[in-house]
Amino acid sequence: MTRICNFSAGPSALPEDVLHEIKDELLDYAHTGMSIMEVSHRSSIYRDVIDETEASLRRLIGIPSSYRVLFLQGGASLQFAAIPLNLMRGKRAAYVLSGLFSDKAQREASRYGTVEIVGSSEDTAFDRIPDLGQIDQRISADGGFDYLYICQNNTVYGTMFDVLPTCRNTPLVADVSSCFLSAPHEIERYGLIFAGAQKNAGPAGTTIVIVREDLIETGPACADICPSYMDYRLQAHKGSMFNTPNTFGIYACGKVFSWIERTGGLEAMERRNRAKADLLYRALDESALFHGTADPGSRSITNVTFRTESSELDEAFIEFARLRGIEGLKGHRAIGGLRASLYNAIDLASVNTLVACLHEFEASKRSSMRS
Numbered sequence: 001m002t003r004i005c006n007f008s009a010g011p012s013a014l015p016e017d018v019l020h021e022i023k024d025e026l027l028d029y030a031h032t033g034m035s036i037m038e039v040s041h042r043s044s045i046y047r048d049v050i051d052e053t054e055a056s057l058r059r060l061i062g063i064p065s066s067y068r069v070l071f072l073q074g075g076a077s078l079q080f081a082a083i084p085l086n087l088m089r090g091k092r093a094a095y096v097l098s099g100l101f102s103d104k105a106q107r108e109a110s111r112y113g114t115v116e117i118v119g120s121s122e123d124t125a126f127d128r129i130p131d132l133g134q135i136d137q138r139i140s141a142d143g144g145f146d147y148l149y150i151c152q153n154n155t156v157y158g159t160m161f162d163v164l165p166t167c168r169n170t171p172l173v174a175d176v177s178s179c180f181l182s183a184p185h186e187i188e189r190y191g192l193i194f195a196g197a198q199k200n201a202g203p204a205g206t207t208i209v210i211v212r213e214d215l216i217e218t219g220p221a222c223a224d225i226c227p228s229y230m231d232y233r234l235q236a237h238k239g240s241m242f243n244t245p246n247t248f249g250i251y252a253c254g255k256v257f258s259w260i261e262r263t264g265g266l267e268a269m270e271r272r273n274r275a276k277a278d279l280l281y282r283a284l285d286e287s288a289l290f291h292g293t294a295d296p297g298s299r300s301i302t303n304v305t306f307r308t309e310s311s312e313l314d315e316a317f318i319e320f321a322r323l324r325g326i327e328g329l330k331g332h333r334a335i336g337g338l339r340a341s342l343y344n345a346i347d348l349a350s351v352n353t354l355v356a357c358l359h360e361f362e363a364s365k366r367s368s369m370r371s
């Protein structure tokens with residue numbers, strides 16, 4: 001068996017140790033004679049799984065007891081609606097437009113109230129994070145927003161907020177789908193964060209929401225139309241079991257959380273991730289053929305977007321890499337180009353393999369130009 005180097009943006013590579021553990025337990029979970037997929041979600045066996053998964057996540061991030069952790073379904077995209085339905089009490093929220101997913105989120109929110117764009121990098125094709133000073137000023141001058149929404153790491157454009165907006169008394173809501181558990185999270189700075197699991201936390205199908213309890217304790221802002229499933233207070237009260245949860249997905253997330261704990265926690269993870277990103281960005285900066293597309297001050301440490309001078313050459317590189325066991329390098333269909341996603345399960349050796357492949361391709365182009 002050979003496993004490829006998988007730089008896919010999501011669903012993405014999972015740690016091999018985790019896959020082995022799941023395989024070993026698949027037919028007989030903890031001497032129950034059943035797969036974890038066949039166990040009732042109401043059983044004490046499953047109760048232990050979800051409780052330990054939450055406890056592991058709380059230890060990893062250091063989540064204060066004043067925050068609730070929810071394991072939901074519907075992907076990150078369902079949260080684009082759940083957030084305004086639960087939190088838009090004054091029917092007015094501030095959004096930062098920094099790419100594809102914040103645009104989808106603001107469109108969804110504008111169905112339930114007024115959305116004001118308080119920062120945007122649309123005029124430079126989302127190659128950077130909008131100016132934070134301006135956002136902070138807007139928020140502190142106007143106390144009337146229900147929350148300030150950001151997409152912290154822009155998976156498609158390869159940019160990230162390295163520093164968070166200040167936003168004083170306005171709760172900060174962040175889509176952290178593609179940077180969840182890639183580095184420590186200062187939870188107290190947020191009112192709510194959420195992440196689809198399929199980037200860094202586990203298989204597709206589970207969405208993790210971490211929300212400050214006081215924001216949800218009076219129930220959804222749009223109580224008349226909010227589906228029961230999306231009612232954060234109800235889900236918190238039911239322990240994410242308003243209905244049958246994604247039992248297998250939550251179990252697999254728990255395996256990933258334990259793997260991060262065993263391998264040094266989030267600080268160690270961030271060090272490894274920064275080393276991986278530095279290695280790749282350095283190779284791009286030194287290349288005469290490839291160049292990074294994000295503004296250097298806004299570069300994501302997770303999703304590295306780059307391109308050559310033409311889409312034909314980009315395609316040729318994707319094929320060249322594929323023949324060498326490297327997959328997932330195609331840029332998002334909305335913008336084309338190339339992208340390598342360096343999620344937690346990707347090790348430095350894989351990034352070295354990619355860098356060697358970039359060099360080899362560039363050298364082959366140079367020699368074919370000479371001949």
Ligand SMILES: *Cc1c(COP(=O)(O)O)cnc(C)c1O
Nearest residue numbers: 075076077101155175177178196
């Ligand atoms: C992948 C992604 C999404 C979409 O997630 P779904 O689970 O497919 O809804 C949203 N936001 C960000 C930042 C993402 O990376």
